[in-house]
Amino acid sequence: xxxxxxxxxxxxxxxxxxxxxxxxxxxxxxxxxxxxxxxxxxxxxxxxxxxxxxxxxxxxxxxxxxxxxxxxxxxxxxxxxxxxxxxxxxxxxxxxxxxxxxxxxxxxxxxxxxxxxxxxxxxxxxxxxxxxxxxxxxxxxxxxxxxxxxxxxxxxxxxxxxxxxxxxxxxxxxxxxxxxxxxxxxxxxxxxxxxxxxxxxxxxxxxxxxxxxxxxxxxxxxxxxxxxxxxxxxxxxxxxxxxxxxxxxxxxxxxxxxxxxxxxxxxxxxxxxxxxxxxxxxxxxxxxxxxxxxxxxxxxxxxxxxxxxxxxxxxxxxxxxxxxxxxxxxxxxxxxxxxxxxxxxxxxxxxxxxxxxxxxx
Ligand SMILES: C[S@@+](CC[C@H](N)C(=O)[O-])C[C@H]1O[C@@H](n2cnc3c(N)ncnc32)[C@H](O)[C@@H]1O
Numbered sequence: 001x002x003x004x005x006x007x008x009x010x011x012x013x014x015x016x017x018x019x020x021x022x023x024x025x026x027x028x029x030x031x032x033x034x035x036x037x038x039x040x041x042x043x044x045x046x047x048x049x050x051x052x053x054x055x056x057x058x059x060x061x062x063x064x065x066x067x068x069x070x071x072x073x074x075x076x077x078x079x080x081x082x083x084x085x086x087x088x089x090x091x092x093x094x095x096x097x098x099x100x101x102x103x104x105x106x107x108x109x110x111x112x113x114x115x116x117x118x119x120x121x122x123x124x125x126x127x128x129x130x131x132x133x134x135x136x137x138x139x140x141x142x143x144x145x146x147x148x149x150x151x152x153x154x155x156x157x158x159x160x161x162x163x164x165x166x167x168x169x170x171x172x173x174x175x176x177x178x179x180x181x182x183x184x185x186x187x188x189x190x191x192x193x194x195x196x197x198x199x200x201x202x203x204x205x206x207x208x209x210x211x212x213x214x215x216x217x218x219x220x221x222x223x224x225x226x227x228x229x230x231x232x233x234x235x236x237x238x239x240x241x242x243x244x245x246x247x248x249x250x251x252x253x254x255x256x257x258x259x260x261x262x263x264x265x266x267x268x269x270x271x272x273x274x275x276x277x278x279x280x281x282x283x284x285x286x287x288x289x290x291x292x293x294x295x296x297x298x299x300x301x302x303x304x305x306x307x308x309x310x311x312x313x314x315x316x317x318x319x320x321x322x323x324x325x326x327x328x329x330x331x332x333x334x335x336x337x338x339x340x341x342x343x344x345x346x347x348x349x350x351x352x353x354x355x356x357x358x359x360x361x
Contacts, residue, residue, distance in 0.1 A: 006235070007212060007233040007234075007235065008228070008233055008234055008235070009235060009236075010218060010221060010224060010235075010236040010237075010238065010244055010247050010248050010251065011235070011236070011237050011238075012237075012238060012239070012241060012244050013237060013239060014239055015075055015078075015216035015217060015237045015239070016071075016074045016075050016078055018216075018237045019075065019078035019079070019081075019082060019216060019237070020078060022082055022235075023082075024081045024082060025081075025082070025083070025084050025085065026082060026084070026212060027082045027083055027084065027087060027212050027213070027214045027235070028083075028084050028086075028087050028088075028151070028207060028208075028211035028212050028213065029087060029088055029089070029090075029151075029203070029206055029207045029211060029212075029213045029214070030079050030082070030083060030087070030088075030089040030090065030213070030214045030215070030216070031089075031090045031092075031199065031202060031203075031213065031214075031215050031223045032075075032079065032089065032090065032091045032092070032215065032216055032217055033091075033092045033093075033192065033194060033215070033217050033219065033223075034072070034075070034091065034093070034097070034101070034216075034217050035059055035060045035062070035068075035071075035097075035217070036060055036093060036094055036096050036097050036192075037060065037062050037065075037068045037096055037097050037100075038060055038094075038096050057191065059239065059240065065100070068097070068100065069100055069104065072097075072100060072101060072104050073104050073107075073108070075216060076101075076104055076105060076108055076110075077108060078216075079214075079216065080108055080109065080110065080144060082214065083144045084144070085144055085145070085147075085148060086143075086144070086148045086149045086150050086151070087143075087144050087148070087150070088113070088141060088142065088143050088144070088148070088150045088151070088206050089105075089110065089141075089142050089144075090139055090140070090141050090142075090202055090206070091105070091139065091140050091142075092118070092137055092138070092139045092194070093137065093138060094134070094137055094138070095134075095138075098137075098138045098140065101140060102115075102140055105140060105142050109144075109145055110142040110143065110144065110145070111142055111143045111144075111145055111146040111148065112140060112141070112142045113141045113142055113143055113150070113152075114140075114141045114168050115138055115139070115140050115141075115168065116138065116139040116140075116141065116168050116169070116170060117136050117137075117138060117168065117169045117170065118136055118137045118138070118139060118170050118172060118198060119135060119136045119169055119170065119171045119172075120135050120136060120137070120172070120173070120174055121171060121172060121173040121174070122173050122174050122176070123135040123136075123174070139202070141206065150206070151206055151207060151208055151211075152205060152206060153204060153205055153206070153208075153264060153265075153267065154267060155264075155265040155266060155267055155268065156204055156205070156264040156265045157201075157204070157205050158265070159264070159265045160201070160204065166205070170198070170201065172195060172197045172198055172201075173195060173197070174195060175193045175194060175195040175196070175222075179193075179195065179196060180193060181193060181220050181246050181250065183242075189220060189242075189243070189246055190219050190220045190243055190246075192219065193219060193220045193222060194219075194222045194223075195222075196222060196225065196226050199222050199223055199225075199226035199227075200226055200230070203223075203226055203227055203230055203232060204230065204264065207227075207230075207232050209230075209231045209232065209259065209262050210231065210232065210233065211232050211233065212232070212233045212234075212235065213227040213232050213233065213234050213235070214234075214235045214236075214237075215234070215235075215236045215237070216237045217237070217238070218236030218237060218238045218244075218247055219238060219243050219247065220243060220246055220247050220250065221236055221238075221246070221247025221248070221250045221251050223236065224236040224247065224251045225247075225250055225251050225254050228251055228254045228256055229254050229255070229256065229257060230257065230262065231256055231257060231259060231262045234251075236251075265352060266352065266355050274351050274354060275306065276306045276316070276317050276332070276347070277305065277306030278354075279347070279350050280302055280303075280304065280305075280306050284350050285302050285338055285347070285350070286302070287302055287303055287304040288301060288302065289301070289302045289338065290302075290339070291308065291317075291336040291337060291338050291347060292336070292337050292338075292339070292344060293321075293324075293325075293335060293336065293337065294335075294337055294344070294346075296344070298310065298324050298325075300320055300324075300336070307320075308320045308332075308336070310324060316332065317332025317333065317335070317336055317347065318330050318331065318332040318335075319332075320332070321335040321336065332347070333346065333347055333348040333351065334346050334348050338350075
């Protein structure tokens with residue numbers, strides 16, 4: 001294989017070998033859902049003696065912890081070589097492997113940014129009743145190094161969470177229903193197919209349009225499918241051909257959203273510096289319009305010079321907001337609301353809409 005990176009492909013093979021053929025620094029983000037090393041001994045049965053359809057495949061078997069750690073160090077070293085200097089990696093795992101993954105990530109020089117708890121809305125019960133029900137998996141999000149100027153779409157995450165900061169505990173269902181790929185017998189094709197909702201959040205948080213996303217253990221192709229949908233380039237690696245073929249079929253069916261539909265809430269620092277007066281001049285909030293606080297307890301009128309007036313007090317959007325609430329300071333963009341079709345919206349929305357228009361023009 002050449003050292004060129006082939007975008008938008010799913011490749012078959014041992015991930016370390018395939019990664020060795022790819023050019024260093026050519027990937028922006030990696031999502032890796034590696035073998036868990038569950039160390040299952042025999043079948044797991046429910047109280048009614050039916051067999052639990054869990055992970056008991058050869059790909060998950062390692063002779064001991066040392067073998068698992070050697071393998072982990074091998075693929076994570078290649079992952080680090082492939083990442084752009086500002087790139088990030090996500091690894092997902094359970095208590096069986098996540099601590100080993102975390103230690104090796106740190107040993108190799110990655111810089112951990114967050115550990116995310118994916119709390120499963122519909123976990124598998126604990127059949128033997130001798131432990132707590134295992135109801136979550138952990139994702140570690142790490143930058144290539146402590147110096148990486150990594151991508152985090154903070155505003156988009158906040159928007160996705162009804163305007164509240166996105167927290168590190170995510171409540172999402174397992175992959176079920178139509179999304180779950182089936183084999184010819186109608187049984188689940190893959191024991192650990194991840195839900196698209198999880199990848200949607202991961203990729204929306206940490207990548208930009210046209211970034212390159214690599215999944216070295218792509219299984220049924222969840223990461224490439226979501227990456228394609230979101231207008232990111234993808235590269236998937238999978239050892240087991242039946243999974244790979246199913247993943248290829250799945251990804252081929254995905255339609256890419258057109259670029260103008262992919263724009264997300266921009267980061268504040270990427271927003272143009274637009275003075276409030278711009279919206280008075282261009283008629284979005286003409287002089288005489290009223291703006292309100294969120295609860296409509298306060299009201300101010302927009303002046304032709306972009307100041308706000310309430311009773312005898314006049315000032316900029318920030319100054320008047322601070323004066324009226326007796327606060328030392330106030331972000332007028334998020335404090336004041338304007339009315340559109342009977343509903344209130346923060347005036348910051350006007351800046352965001354202007355930015356989106358400029359992006360797609
Ligand atoms: C935990 S599953 C990933 C499932 C995937 N995230 C999905 O949503 O379908 C791990 C996958 O890695 C594959 N695999 C295991 N070891 C591998 C290796 N050394 N190289 C490439 N693929 C490997 C397995 O066949 C399995 O499909």
